[in-house]
Amino acid sequence: MIDECDSRGAIGPAAARPRGLPVSPDPGAGRVRGSARFDxxxxxxxxxxxxxxxxxxxxxxxxxxxxxxxxxxxxxxxxxxxxxxxxxxxxxxxxxxxxxxxxxxxxxxxxxxxxxxxxxxxxxxxxxxxxxxxxxxxxxxxxxxxxxxxxxxxxxxxxxxxxxxxxxxxxxxxxxxxxxxxxxxxxxxxxxxxxxxxxxxxxxxxxxxxxxxxxxxxxxxxxxxxxxxxxxxxxxxxxxxxxxxxxxxxxxxxxxxxxxxxxxxxxxxxxxxxxxxxxxxxxxxxxxxxxxxxxxxxxxxxxxxxxxxxxxxxxxxxxxxxxxxxxxxxxxxxxxxxxxxxxxxxxxxxxxxxxxxxxxxxxxxxxxxxxxxLRTEHAKGPGDGKRAAAFIAAGYEPGDGLAPVGGRSERLFMFGPMVEYYLPEHVKPRDVFAERSAVAAHDLFPTECGRPARCLDGVRRVWVVTWSGTSNPYHGFPPDQEKALRDHYEVVGTTTAGTLQVTLVERTR
Structure with missing residues (x-):
């Protein structure tokens, strides 16, 4: 235990030393020896x-x-x-x-x-x-x-x-x-x-x-x-x-x-x-x-x-x-x-x-x-992006589009990246409602298309990702995006992945 501070760095003389200085030695005053060095x-x-x-x-x-x-x-x-x-x-x-x-x-x-x-x-x-x-x-x-x-x-x-x-x-x-x-x-x-x-x-x-x-x-x-x-x-x-x-x-x-x-x-x-x-x-x-x-x-x-x-x-x-x-x-x-x-x-x-x-x-x-x-697969959230991605990869065709629910839901839960992270390298569906990608927008989220029906032109099939627990495949979508999908597409298949629902829709007209 230190009884007084020396002149090379004293806080004060022994009589004025602050009460309660740590009882172990000054960590810079000497070398810790033995196995304690490796603690x-x-x-x-x-x-x-x-x-x-x-x-x-x-x-x-x-x-x-x-x-x-x-x-x-x-x-x-x-x-x-x-x-x-x-x-x-x-x-x-x-x-x-x-x-x-x-x-x-x-x-x-x-x-x-x-x-x-x-x-x-x-x-x-x-x-x-x-x-x-x-x-x-x-x-x-x-x-x-x-x-x-x-x-x-x-x-x-x-x-x-x-x-x-x-x-x-x-x-x-x-x-x-x-x-x-x-x-x-x-x-x-x-x-x-x-x-x-x-x-x-x-x-x-x-x-x-x-x-x-x-x-x-x-x-x-x-x-x-x-x-x-x-x-x-x-x-x-x-x-x-x-x-x-x-x-x-x-x-x-x-x-x-x-x-x-x-x-x-x-x-x-x-x-x-x-x-x-x-x-x-x-x-x-x-x-x-x-x-x-x-x-x-x-x-x-x-x-x-x-x-x-x-x-x-x-x-x-x-x-x-x-x-x-x-x-x-x-x-x-x-x-x-x-x-x-x-x-x-x-x-x-x-x-x-x-x-x-x-x-x-x-x-x-x-x-x-x-x-x-904390080490279970869904410890950080009930959304199963891996299973959703597997469903998309199994039925993917080149030229397919992806439509994750946007707006506030996307900002809170990042449905798009949740699925995209687990997609294989060769499976790259295009986000059909993204007018500008997140990178191009200098943001974490893409800029959404102002005219959804036009953004769907030329896209034959779309993988729709939204909440599970509902019969509506477009649950949570903005009204104009939902209308564009309903007017031009019909449901081909659907699956649930935890709190996610993935629906494949195909163009009818």
């Missing part, structure tokens, strides 16, 4: 392996299909799209574009970058736990983080949330280092991590609030301006590169998340139940996380880390009351590393020591059922 790597590999398990089984859903559509475009096409929609995901789309160019776009490959990012987050979970508590807590934290169902869910999700989790976990670790010795070389990686968090999801910048409160508390103890000044400069430098993105994304927010409504009080409790994607795991985490607050050796670090874990939730709730709503469980996924460290510290502090191991095994067991559920 972060072990946690990273474990989390990566768990996240990859079954990642090729689950069918892609709407958000992942948007990522796929964006990643297949050239950099120029992608940048043109980002000027109109989804600028906040631009950094992830560019990264995924490079990845897909090298490794292809199978479900497992599309999702593997997220698994790698979750593995990186696990390494920072271990580093943070080892610095604030001890090696036992670090080992528990690495295992516990990998066992949380939401870590698997978003570790096999072709979206940016795993990268946000990695960036915030890294920023928290770098903050811990800077609290020990607030030098420019320690603030620099903190600022870079904050910038990365904002690039991948602007909402994650809420974490700056608990970070600032931690710095303020340390300043209150030491009464030295070195720490808050370094923090303020690091945050300012990290936010400056994000300003253009904030301006562009702000103009797109209505289209991106306009479907979200201001949350109610009951949504606070509801979010906690869904944050880990397992109700029993959520409440077991909360119970274990409360334990180090009663542990004298870890009370101050645990209280500070609890700010990182808990404060973003009510902060996002309050912000969402007066403007666009950002209150969504996956937007706050970045709080899970802090919760994992807190819970691991609590379990690690239990005596006798085997009791902590029992608690860890029990918590892991609570999530087994949800882990299995």
């Amino acid at each position: 972060p790597l072990g946690a990273a590999l474990l989390t990566f392996a768990v996240a990859c398990a079954g990642s090729g089984t689950v069918q892609l859903w709407r958000d992942e299909l948007a990522s796929w559509s964006a990643a297949l475009r050239s950099p120029d096409e992608l940048l043109a799209m980002l000027g109109n929609v989804d600028a906040g995901s631009g950094a992830y789309y560019l990264l995924l574009h490079g990845w897909v160019s090298l490794f292809g776009d199978s479900p497992a490959m599309l999702r593997m970058p997220s698994a790698l990012a979750m593995g990186g987050a696990a390494a920072f979970v271990v580093l943070t736990a080892r610095t604030l508590f001890d090696r036992r807590a670090a080992l528990f934290a690495g295992v516990l983080f990998a066992a949380i169902p939401a870590v698997s869910r978003f570790g096999q999700e072709a979206r940016a949330y795993a990268f946000v989790t990695l960036a915030v976990a890294a920023a928290t670790w770098f903050l811990v280092r800077a609290l020990h010795r607030p030098t420019a070389l320690r603030w620099l990686p903190y600022g870079v991590a904050v910038t990365c968090a904002g690039l991948f999801h602007i909402v994650s910048l809420i974490v700056l609030l608990p970070h600032a409160l931690i710095v303020l508390g340390r300043w209150w103890d030491a009464r030295s301006w070195r720490l808050p000044t370094g923090y303020a400069l690091a945050v300012l430098a990290s936010l400056l590169p994000l300003l253009p993105l904030m301006v562009v994304a702000r103009g797109q927010v209505g289209r991106q998340i306009g479907w979200l409504h201001p949350p109610h009080f009951r949504d606070l409790a509801g979010l906690w139940s869904t944050l880990s994607l397992s109700v029993p795991v959520s409440y077991a985490l909360l119970a274990a996380a409360a334990l180090p607050l009663a542990w004298p050796r870890g009370r101050r670090p645990a209280a500070e880390l609890a700010l990182v874990a808990a404060l973003p939730v009510p902060a996002a709730w309050l912000i969402s009351q007066t403007g666009p709503s950002y209150f969504l469980d996956r937007y706050l996924l970045f709080t899970l590393p802090a919760w994992a460290v807190l819970a691991a510290a609590g379990l690690g502090a239990l005596r006798p020591r085997p009791l902590g191991v029992v608690g860890l095994v029990l918590l892991m067991a609570l999530g087994v059922g949800d882990q299995r559920r």
